[in-house]
Amino acid sequence: MHPPGAEVIRAEVDARVDGRFAVGFRKPDGQQLEIYGQYQDVVPDAKLVFTWTWRSNPEQESLVTVLLRPDGNGTLLTLTHEQFIDEEARDLHQSGWSHGLDALERYLA
Template sequence: MSTQPSLTLQRRLNAAPAKVFRAWTEPAQFMTWMHPGGADVVRVEMDVRVDGRYVIVYREPDGNEVEVGGQYLEVVPDRKLVFTWVWRYSPEHESQVTLLLEPDGDATWLTLTHERLADEAQCEDHRRGWTDGIDSLERYVA
């Protein structure tokens, strides 16, 4: 039996959970800070509610556009988001992302877990992408 890889990243952000949650769930804000691997978000649609859907289109540095989307499974404002993650180029594989926001004084502990990834290579690609994104988020909300 093979185990599907997962990753967990944690970061203390110098912003209240409500500010971090808005940065993650408001399309205009999300487009401003999310730049994994130097990619730009060129389109984002978010219906942030249980069973709502989202679509994100990234333009990579080489000009190639890639699309990811999914469905929100759990939404707790300012505290938690759980959503599926499906790349358009591999719709047969659905992974899951959990974002937890825990208050820490005037700051927030962010914990991002991405589960059910296809293999170790995809896990490392996503680790790099999420790390880039969280680095940008940290600067954006500071």
């Protein structure tokens, strides 16, 4: 859950309803950023719903839903990220999630 080329320097996760997460990372140019949020729904092996907020823009909270379901010998993952402040924010996150999911697929292959 970070931009391409960035190094995760801190990750805290309490994956339960009302639990919180925070991920801090450093971009190649040295800039440090952090995202954080709160879990709203947690169904083991099936569903996660959590808020998503950049520390630098706390007024721009959005919502992420991750659904998992069996698919043959694998798992189908559906990710929905919504409630963006504008189309630019949506497009930037789409690019980021695409990179992250591609990396996850390579890791699990």
